[in-house]
Amino acid sequence: MQTLDWIVLGITLVGIVLYGVWKSRKDQNLDGFLRGEKMSWSTIGLSIMATQASAITFLSTPGQAYEEGMGFVQFYFGLPIAIVIISAFFLPVYYKMKVFTAYEYLEKRFDLRVRLFTALLFLVSRGLAAGITIYAPAIILSKIMSWNLQMTILIVGILVILYTVSGGTKAVSMTQKWQMVVILFGMVLAFFLIVHELPDSLSFASGMELAGVLGKMEIIDTSLELDNRYTLISGLTGGVFLMLSYFGTDQSQVQRYLGGKSLKESRLGLIFNGLFKVPMQFFILLVGVMVFIFYQVVSPPIFFNSSGLERAADLGYNGQIEIHKDHFNEIQFQKQEAIAKWLKAEGHAKLELEDDIRHFEAEAQEEREEVKDFLQAVDPGIERKDSDYIFLTFVLDYMPVGIVGLLLAVIMSAAMSSTAGELNALASTTVVDFVQRLRLTGKDESIDSNYELRRKELDEDSEGSILSMSKMFTALWGLLAIVIALSANLVDNLIQLVNILGSLFYGTILGIFIIAFFLKKITARPVFIAAIVAEIAVLVTHTLNIMDVIEIGYLMYNVIGCGVVLFLALLLSAINPDSPYDYIDAED
Secondary structure, eight states: OOHHHHHHHHHHHHHHHHHHHHHTTTOOSHHHHHTOOSBOHHHHHHHHHHHHSOHHHHHHHHHHHHHHOGGGGGGGTTHHHHHHHIIIIIHHHHHHHTOSSTTHHHHHHSOHHHHHHHHHHHHHHHHHHHHHHHHHHHHHHHHHHOOOHHHHHHHHHHHHHHHHHHHOHHHHHHHHHHHHHHHHHHHHHHHHHHHHHSOTTSOHHHHHHHHHHTTOOOOOOOOOOTTOSSOHHHHHTHHHHHHHHHHHHOHHHHHHHHTBSSHHHHHHHHHHHHHHHHHHHHHHHHHHHHHHHHHHHSOOOSSSOHHHHHHHHHTTOHHHHHHHHHHHHHHHHHHHHHHHHHHHOOHHHHHHHHHHHHHHHHHHHHHHHHHHHHHHHHOTTSOSOOGGGHHHHHHHHHSOTTHHHHHHHHHHHHHHHHHHHHHHHHHHHIIIIIIIHHHHTTTOSSOOOOHHHHHHTOOHHHHHHHHHHHHHHHHHHHHHHHHHHTTGGGSSOHHHHHHHHHHHHHHHHHHHHHHHHHOTTOOHHHHHHHHHHHHHHHHHHHHHHHTTSSOOOTTHHHHHHHHHHHHHHHHHHHHSOOOOOOOOOTTO
């Protein structure tokens, strides 16, 4: 990191945060903190994208493409379908009731038990995920500054808490708008700089062809194997269920569009996200593939987490590491020679060279795995995984001065925006759905769904008290996220971990909301029982999966959770029919 990089990094981050605080300086009230108000469709759309596109997206996704190729993009194929359904059916109800959280609607439709259980599932899933989004940028600073990773997590986490507590929903959304602009500009710039760094003998078209030879451009997988994580079928089934639940029922996303100027503005913001998200993820994966191509003609590190190699060397194993490096570099040299010949060859000779290239790549990967095993044997505390370090290593080693600072600002901006949105939503749900609602229990078992009537009941003192409480819970959730982040290095890939955490809970939540919106005759008791059973079924399935008793892709957890809720609720309702509760929809 040169001085110019630090200047670019500091100006970008501080400027964005100050802008968000300045834009919301006159809106330090309960509405502005919990919902945000009168936001345009562009702010909503970019804010939704920024909340989802955390630092993990820009650290893990290129590494995912580097190791496994473009197939991960299939995970997002269900998003446009989900957005259309949410815009048509979910949004009108939320706007009609003028809710602070998505879970308020469930009490009116069912009862307090269903509302609290669903809100609890959200708090568990999003609380765990918030810890991961703090851990991701900590990797960056620990590598750049040679700091202890745990200490870095504490520093980053505390800074995010301070930023979020001082902001609230409107400040977060306004800030996220410009963070997303910086993120998109930075990633486009990184892509063109990577292409520019390729040698003259390797054009972009030849690089794409080489990526195809090495299996990185297999975008569509039509197989029906349940244990295959990323297929067309899983994306259009499990992906649709996951995206429906995430964008339609997860408060961290719902909160982004509840404060729109109008229903139309919120719909436009959602549709913008649905249309733009898949191309964006495709592009980020393509950046990872381009890094992979670059390292086919320039020798990569044998292990991308340099701190692990340094730790082994400090323990006296530098000689063994150098032997592995020499063997790895020899394989890379042979592969580079084969690639050089392949670029000039034609016909059958080219096909034979492709076999040689694949053979050398397999040998190189075997050597990498041996080094990972060796490092784990030397010190179990050394992280075996290094995929999250791949893009960062390339940026630090090969990007020009000034651009390094900008790309680090991209990753840090993503971390701040995503974590801020999550903590804000966790605090809103805790205060609105638990603390404030349970205060009414004993006074009145029902809650008026009309927002305006409930707002009139708040005097200035109680509103100030709730605002202070919201800020307190924002800080408490932030502290819990820090604790979770301290153990996040136990997993192999951050982007997968976040999606697994979501899949463990989102299917059940989605099943509850589908019944609420579309199955008018099913009442609270069968839904509550079905939801508990469904969540147990998902957790048992995941346990059996990690124990290798069964093999199933985690996206299918969403289908299982939602399916069990629907089936069991319908069955229980048929066995013991009851009079339905009042149903709220956009037509009422």
